Amino acid sequence: MKALEVIRAALADAAARLGAPACAVELERPRDPAHGDVATNLALTLAKSLKQKPRAVAERLVATLQLPQGLVRKVEIAGPGFINFVLAEAQLASVLESVLAAGDGYGKGDRGRGTRVNVEFVSANPTGPLHVGHGRGAALGDAIASLLEWTGHAVEREFYVNDAGVQVDKLARSLWARVQQAVGRRADIPEGGYQGDYLVELAHTVLEREGRRFADLAEEEGVRRCRAIGVESQRREQDEDLREFGVRFDVTFSESQLYRDMLIEQTLADLAARGCTYEQDGALWLRTTAFGDDKDRVLRKSDGTFTYLLPDIAYHRHKHERGFTRAIDVWGADHHGYVARMRAAMQALGYPADFFHAEIVQLVRVMRGGEEVRFSKRTGEFVTLRDLYQETGVDAARYFFLMRRGDSQFVFDVDLAKSQTEENPVFYVQMAHARMSGIFRVAGREPSAVSPEGVDLGALDQPEELALLKELADFPDLVAGAAAALEPHRITGYLENLARIAHAWYHKFRVLGEPEEAARLVLAAAVRQVLANGLHLLGIGAPDRM
RNA sequence: GCGCCCGUAGCUCAGGUGGAUAGAGCAGCAGCCUUCUAAGCUGUUGGUCGGAGGUUCGAAUCCUCCCGGGCGCACCA
Structure with a gap:
């Protein structure tokens, strides 16, 4: 405005x-x-x-x-x-022209022009199915990325695969054990390994595909093959889930690439050249305390191997080298202890303090039938993301993950997400959109064909109508604020508010056949457009009928 | 013990970066369909913003301490 x-x-x-x-x-x-x-x-x-x-x-x-x-x-x-x-009234109504002229683009801005941002999220280990916590990270990361796009940033969505660490080794040994069990031999899942049934199924698939002789391979060869098969299989499953969940990544970056491209060594050399490392007790340390961390951190252990931190630093250094001005990571709450050391490491490399930002997302609890659904990755019993969105639908699942601040602990009420009543906020908002669409369906007109030109918008003088106009005018600023704060939940809150006024207006006033029809059609088209824009921004559908 | 996050209506949560009389949904109570979707709408009850200090014209919001909850504190990942 x-x-x-x-x-x-x-x-x-x-x-x-x-x-x-x-x-x-x-x-x-x-x-x-x-x-x-x-x-x-x-x-x-x-x-x-x-x-x-x-x-x-x-x-x-x-x-x-x-x-x-x-x-x-x-x-x-x-x-x-x-x-x-x-x-003046004419000023209020002028927002309708802005909305309809901009259409799908209403709410977009260009504050971020010239800024390249990398948003890394999910980044699940390739060792098993995605669970509901990954779903929250996926919805949040995707929405944050969209918010940044809407404010003019050039954004890349990135998924980091830890395919070189001890976790995939455990996956490989667990799968190998399942293969042995499948041919009737005694074999135990190793300590800290993966107990889930999905590896039992995968073991059978492997034997069908490779033949039973696969189980007779020497152990090291078998484990090596199982590593490749397991990682490939879990990555494919995860990608499938994410695709169905409506999340698309621009880049998948593998830890193994860091080693292949010598990025670890380069990073070590960089840090050493900047005088930020020292040797003590046979290990190589990074002086993170110089940048606000509680204690210095080990990069290379006394046994010569690297800690997890070093490849992570190398990875983020690589993001910087790729030309991003900001790197935003969506991390689970169980990693929040790493934020300070990573931030310190980035400053040790000489990057601006705001280059790296970790967005912490709290764990999700799932409630069904009034009881909490327990899950534990260790025992292999957990609520997978796939189970969840297949039960509630993708729109509801995404909306629910986004309607709370990421850093609040969150109880996902499955029954509420499935309910098709006003109690369910995603239904409530989508219904408002469907109702606006219904007016045009009955009128036999396309909402996109509506124009405020020549229409007396002064006819929109009812309190609900003025409230809608103000609400519509707020949307661009709201998007900008939500993007600056990386808070998609502001959008869901806004949508619920807009939907509420829209429902009240719809209920109170008729559009078709009234003297104010022309003006109200313009208003309905604009409300419909903004509801759709907000939903689409969050990766949620805006159905024309329900 | 130390660090980070959180504590707002019976429940789930907002509160736009310090503003005006703290809001919404659900639940509760009382109502509303010859109509473009009642899959909805209207009204109403409900608060010591965990507690105590401080900063200032002004604090749910900022600073300190305390209480309560979650998470993290490895030469693990």
């Missing part, structure tokens, strides 16, 4: 003429409609530097303020010194 920028500029100008130091003018939309359409706390923030009471500053600001005709209907000073603006 351009009116906001005009007001902002006028306020800045007035402040300057009062001799105030330059500062950002904050505009907000008051919660209470009695406080106008736009408000600013400028007088309160300037009071101190001008050495005057906030209300006195407000009065001088208003007296000095120069606004073009026809923009604002009323300016008031209220409370401790807020300046409230009531916009």
Whole structure:
């Protein structure tokens, strides 16, 4: 809405003429409609530097303020010194033109132009099926990436595969044991190995494909083959899940590539050249305490092997070399202890403090039939992501993962996600979209064919209609704020609010056959568009009928 | 013991980076269908924002301490 920028500029100008130091003018939309359409706390923030009471500053600001005709209907000073603006009706309705002209692009901005951001998420070990926690990370990472795209950043979605560590070794030995069991031999799953039934099935598949002689291979050869087969198989399963869940990655990066391309050695050399490493007790240490970590960290153990940290540093160094200005990682809460050392390592390499950002996502608990569904990766009993989205549908699962802050502990209520009533927020929002679509279906018109041109939008004067106009006008700023904070849940909250007003409006007023039909069709088309944009931004469908 | 996150209505959670009388959904209570989807709408009950200090014109929001919950504190990954 351009009116906001005009007001902002006028306020800045007035402040300057009062001799105030330059500062950002904050505009907000008051919660209470009695406080106008736009408000600013400028007088309160300037009071101190001008050495005057906030209300006195407000009065001088208003007296000095120069606004073009026809923009604002009323300016008031209220409370401790807020300046409230009531916009002219024509200004409110102008948002409809913006929405319909921009269409699918309404809400997009370009604050991030010129910035390349890497968003890494899920990055599950290739050792088993994705579980519900990965689902939360997938939904969140994908939505964060979309938010950044909507604000003009160039984004790459990336999945990191730990295919070189001890976990895949355990996978290989577990699978080998299952192969032995499948041909009737005694074999134990190794300590800390993978107990899940999926490896029993995979063992049978392997024997069918390779023949029973596969089980007679020498152990080391068998384990080696099992490693490749296991990783390949689990990666394929995970990709299938993610694809069905609506998540697509631009890049899959393997840990083994770090070794192949000598990136580990280069990273070590870099860190050493910057004077950030030292040897002690036969190990090589990184001086992370110089950058805010609690203690220094080992990079190369005294037995000559590397810790997990070093390949991770090398990986993130590689992201920097690829030209990203920011690297955002979505990590499970069980990794939050790594944030400080990784951030320190990035600074040790000389990167800006804001290059690396870890977004921590808390674990998910699943509730069904009023009881918590327990899961444990160790025993192989767990709720897989696939089970979940097959039961609730992808839209509901994604929405539920996104409707809470990532750092809040979250209980996924399966029964609620499946319910097709107003209690279920995703249904509620989609229903609002379907209802708007229904109007056009009955009218026999395409929503996209609706234009505000020549329509008397002044007919939209009911409280629900004015509330909808303001809500629609908020969307671009909301997206920008959600992107800056990396908080997709702001979008779901907004959608529920918009849907609620839309339902109330729909219920209270008819569109077709009324004198206000033309104007209300424009409003319905715009509401439908913004609901769809918000849902699509989160990777959720916007059905025309339910 | 140390670090990070969290604590807001009976329940699940918002609270837009310090603003106006703390909000929504669910649950509860009372109502609403000759209509473009009642798969919905309207009204209403409900609060010491975990506690105590502090910062300032102003604090759920910032700082300190305490209480309670989760997670993490390896030459594991």
